[in-house]
Amino acid sequence: MSSSKTKKSFFNNPLLSSKIKSRSVKLFPEVALGYLVGPMFALVSNGIVNTYLFQYYDKVLGLKSSALLFETLLPIISSIVIIIGNLLIGKLINRKPTAAGKARPLILLGLPILAIALLILFLVPMNYDKNGNPLTPSIWSFLMIAVGYNLYYAFAYPFYFTPHSALVNLSTRDGSARSLLATASNGAVLAAAGLSGMVGPILVDIIGLLPREAGDGKEGVTAMEANSKWTILMVIMIALLVVGCLFEYYFTRERITEESFAIKANEDVKTNKEEKKTSMLEQIKICAHDKYWWLIILFFFFYQFGGQLKNSDASWYAQAFSNNGSDISLAGYISIAGSIPTALGMVVIWPLANRFGKSNCIKVGAIFAFLMGVAGFVVLLPDISSNAGLVSTVSIATFCLKALGTVPAMYISMALMSDVLDHQEALYGKRTDGFTMAVYGSIIVGLTGIANGIIVGLNGIKGFSYGDSVANNRVLNTALFSGAEGVCYLIIFFMFLFMNVEKFSKLDQKTILLNHKNAVVAEGGIWIEPEEKSKQEEKASMEASEEARIAELKAKCAKKGLDFDAEESKYQALKAKKEAEKEKKNNAKKMALEKKEAEKKAKFEALSDEEKAALKAKEEKKIEAQKQKDAKIQLEFEHQLEKAKALQI
Structure with a gap:
């Protein structure tokens, strides 16, 4: 890519450059701010x-009574x-990259649209x-509802979510670091959902x-x-959105984009030859011939479908088991309790993976989630369903246990998808x-609406009232809230018996x-080994x-x-003291090893010759x-490789 073209980019402005300068991924600030707090x-x-x-x-709009079919x-x-x-x-992600990368600029550009x-x-x-x-x-009114819904879900939200989801894939080739980033990124999604699940019922109750x-x-x-x-609430949400997007933009870095397109000032190849883009049609052909791509995409389909049925039905489930048919506080309690195992899981799943x-962890978790989904139907037993305290206890317990099973799918699936994309490369x-992130975004966003439509439609057909139909509503919403996700995880378990792309990672x-x-x-360039490049950076x-420290100290002294x-x-004396303490600890570790x-x-050496020979x-x-x-x-x-070359893509 010519330097003249790169200089024209709006994102070449130093004010818009990433704050992450390290070639390797670090826990702070990149993981903490860019992949957890920001998202x-x-x-x-x-x-x-x-x-x-x-x-x-x-x-609020009364569509259920006046326009259920439309809703x-x-x-x-x-x-x-x-x-x-x-x-x-x-x-758009597939376009020519800017100095900020391929995905990160869209997060910033999409901010006003999403607001x-x-x-x-x-x-x-x-x-x-x-x-x-x-x-x-x-x-x-109908027109505004349709326009608002499609503007948000079909354009504004994908403008943020699709590039957000692509960042893990474009961040690094280090498998361990990528797993950490995927854990943090998916942890942010779960934390946001949990936070909204906890705060939502409280806001509904307090604000009205x-x-x-x-x-x-x-x-x-x-x-x-x-x-x-609702407009007042959305203004508060927009304020959080602005802070989050800025954190995510400034504290992330697309290292793979940089190496592929040589867009950084310390680029590996100083050449005027422009990198040829991979067309969308070429990407589709590659994905269509890749069994691992189909497995990971189908995984996300079932993962999202079951998860959205559960999340979207939570308030309906709570109402079905409430005494007056309108109390949704149980949904908040379930969300609060469910956040505990998912938070603990985020800490342990990375080393386990x-x-x-990754695929083995997801398989084990999937079969456990299925069993706990089946256990969720215990709440329908007459002795339990008639007792509000038992309903809450059983619902929370089975939800939390199932959440443990879903932990691997929640946190490390994006890292597994990165392995699939690397294998294609x-x-x-x-x-x-x-193309992959477009399909992924379509699944994640599209199934949210479809799940809501199914829930609204089924509850509408059942006549969500609290007379003779209450038992039917409880069976229906237990199936939607607990059973559907369990079935989806059973399908995922059988699919992942064939997911072994990780064995090719080193190759x-x-x-x-x-x-x-x-x-x-x-190209006649000078190749710098990644390790050496990392040291230079x-x-x-x-x-x-x-x-910067010296300049700041001089300004302070003046x-x-x-x-x-x-x-x-x-400062130098304090620095020398810290370095001495660090060296002392390192020496202690070295001596222990x-x-x-x-x-x-x-x-x-204490073994006999026969034991030594057997051990060897x-x-x-x-x-x-x-x-x-x-x-x-x-x-x-x-x-x-031979099959890929034969396709001539």
């Missing part, structure tokens, strides 16, 4: 929308528009009677976001009064991030690195940090009348078995 703030508004938009349509079909038909919108966003869409969702013109009850919506009758010490709220309060493999020399990285090296040499970052040399001496090795060696034979057998396994994987990889 969590940005996604809280979406959690509120997903959970309460159809409650707003149903109870049911809107999300289902709109899924077509959502797919088109996500494909367009995917094509406007959030406001439009809850600015529906409605007429109410003298008692504050909604009248039949006008054509203008949904209509209710007076009682239990609470004032009544009419539909008209509730409608006026590194030890046992190794085989075809091309990446499919644009994939070796092949990709070799391809990059060959490309650099072919770390050194440059430390030097820049030291210059302002307060302090002696710079004296203050600098204090040496002691352990010595003990191991002494233990071996066992180790040699293990090494030979690993060599045979590696040779088999190598042969399979070469066969896949």
Whole structure:
């Protein structure tokens, strides 16, 4: 890519450059702010929308009584528009990268669009009677509902969510670091959903976001009064959105985009030859021929479908088991309790995935989630369903246990998808991030609306009232809330019996690195090994940090009348003390390791000759078995390479 073209980019402005300078992923600030805190703030508004938009349509706008068919079909038909919108966003990701990368700029550019869409969702013109009850919506009201829904789900939200989801894939090739980023990124999604699930019922109750009758010490709220309060809530959500998007933009870095397109100032290849883009059609062909791509995409379909049925039905489930048919507090309690195992799971799943493999962890979790989904039906037993305390206890217990099973799918699935994309790059020399993330975004966003449509439609058909149909409503919503997700995880378990892409990871990285090296040499460039490049960047970052520290100290001394040399001496003395303490700890660790090795060696020497020979034979057998396994994987990889070349994509 020519430097002249790069300089024209709006994102070449130093004010818009990433704050992450390290070549390697670090826990702070990149993981903490860029992948956890930032996305969590940005996604809280979406959690509120997903959970309460159809409650707003149903109870504040009165669509259930006046236009149930419209309310049911809107999300289902709109899924077509959502797919088109996500494909367009995917094509934007596939465009020529800027100095900020391919995905990160869209997060910043989509911010105002998403803010406007959030406001439009809850600015529906409605007429109410003298008692504050909604009248039949006008054509203008229906039009605004349809426009607002499609603007948000088909365009505005994908403008953020699709590039957000692509960042893990584009961040690094280090498998362990990628698993950490995926854990943090998915943790942010779950944290946002949990936060909205916990805060939502409280806000509904305190602010009066949904209509209710007076009682239990609470004032009544009419539909008209509730409608006026949603805009205020969205303004608060937009403030969180702005903070979250800025954090995510400034504290992330697309290292893979940088190496592929040589867009950084310290680029590997200084050449004017422009990198050829992988067209959307080429990406589709690659994905269509990749069984691992189909497995991971189908995984996300069932994962999202079951999860959205559960999340969207939570308030309906709570109402079905409440005494008055309108209390949704149980949904809040379940969400609060469920956040505990998912939070604990985020801490342990990363090391478990590194030890046992991502797909293996997902398989074990899936079968456990299925069993706990079946256990959720215990709440329908007469002795339990008639006791509100037992209903709450059983619902929370089975939900929390099932949440433990879903932890691997929640946190490490994105890292597994990154492995699939790397495998494609190794085989075809091309990446499919644009098309893959468009399909992924279509699934995640589209199924949210479809799940809501199914829930609204089924509850409407059943006649969500609290007379003779209460038992039917409880069976229906238990199936939607607990059973549906369990069935989806059973399907995932059987699919993942064939998901073994991780075994190619070392060969994939070796092949990709070799391809990059060959490309650099072919262009007459100077190849720098990744380890050396990392050292150079770390050194440059430390030097820049030291210059900034000195400048800050000089400014402080000038302002307060302090002696710079004296203050600098204090700093250097403190620094030397810290380095000495660090070296002392490192030496202690080194000595402990040496002691352990010595003990191991002494233990071996104490063995008899026969025991030593047996131990050596066992180790040699293990090494030979690993060599045979590696040779088999190598042969399979070469066969896949031949098939990929034969396709001529």
